[in-house]
Amino acid sequence: MDHPTDPPEVVEALATLDDTIARILDTPPWAQQILTAAAGHLRTEDPFLALTDGDLTATLDMVTELITGHLPLAVAEQAMQRAAAVLPKRHYRETCDTYALRLLKAARNV
Template structure:
C-alpha cells in the first residue's frame, strides 16, 4: 500500500469529528454523575467543553460543521432523565453520524 492508500484507509475507519464529540460527551456525562437528572445547562456545558477539547485545534469552519452535525442528531431530553440514560441514547445517535 502506498501512502495515499494508507491515508484513505485511516480516513474511512476513523470516526467523524461529530461522532467523536457525541461519544466523548456521552462518556463525560456517565463519568460526572450518572444518576443526576440531566438539565439543559448540564448538557450544554458538557457538550461545549468536549467540543472545544476535540475541535479546538481545527480550523473554525471544520469545528463549526462538526458541531452542527452533532447538534442535528442530539436526542431530545426526556423529563427527569438521568445523565446515564441520556448518554446511552447519545451513543446510539452517534452511530448515525
C-alpha cells in the same frame, strides 16, 4: 518485455498514501466523536443525577473544544451543527447515564 519498476520514492509515497486513506476511512466523523465523547463524560461524571440543559451544554462545549479545537473554525462549527442536529430530546428528570445511552445511539446515525 520487461516493465520498469517504480523508483523507491514512488513506492514509499504510494504506501504512505494508502495508509493515510485507510486511516481517514477508519476515523469516525467529527460530529460522531463529539457525541461519543459527550456520552462518555456524562456516564462518568454524575451518571445518576438528573441531566439539565446547562449540564448538557457545558459537556458539549467542553468535548467540542477538546476534539475540534485544532481544526479550522468552519470545520468545528459544521461538526457541532451535525452533532446538534441529532441530539435526542431530554426527558423530564432523565439521568445523565440514561441520556448518554440515547446519545450513543444517535451518534451511530451521524
